[in-house]
Amino acid sequence: QVQLVESGGGLVQAGGSLRLSCAASGSIFSLIIMGWYRQAPGKQRELVATIRSSSRTNYADSVKGRFTISRDNAKNTVYLQMSTLKPEDTAVYSCYVYTSTGTGYWGQGTQVTVSS
Numbered sequence: 001q002v003q004l005v006e007s008g009g010g011l012v013q014a015g016g017s018l019r020l021s022c023a024a025s026g027s028i029f030s031l032i033i034m035g036w037y038r039q040a041p042g043k044q045r046e047l048v049a050t051i052r053s054s055s056r057t058n059y060a061d062s063v064k065g066r067f068t069i070s071r072d073n074a075k076n077t078v079y080l081q082m083s084t085l086k087p088e089d090t091a092v093y094s095c096y097v098y099t100s101t102g103t104g105y106w107g108q109g110t111q112v113t114v115s116s
Helices: none
Strands: 002-007 010-013 018-026 031-039 046-052 057-059 067-072 077-082 091-099 104-106 110-115
Touching (some): 002 091, 031 067, 046 067, 077 091
Parallel strands (some): 010 110
Antiparallel strands (some): 091 104
């Protein structure tokens, strides 16, 4: 089992920044993919960004140029630096990891609210 603890969500004005963190612990063998998804009220969950163990990144078009994903392998932690936030970025952001055992795990989610 892998446990994920997220932090960094909150309320911010449009144009502001937030940094999300997600620390993994437990039976960690290899965190092949680490990433962030979000779900806004009444909408389906969508991918925000992922980063592989090779450091290759992938972003949703809606956040390219504004969000940056990174990871600290020594700390088993993934970060999401969010800048130039917009009201449409308001959502519950959830951390996701995929391990070498072929299992995926989700965090509990953290609320990000961007006021206009």
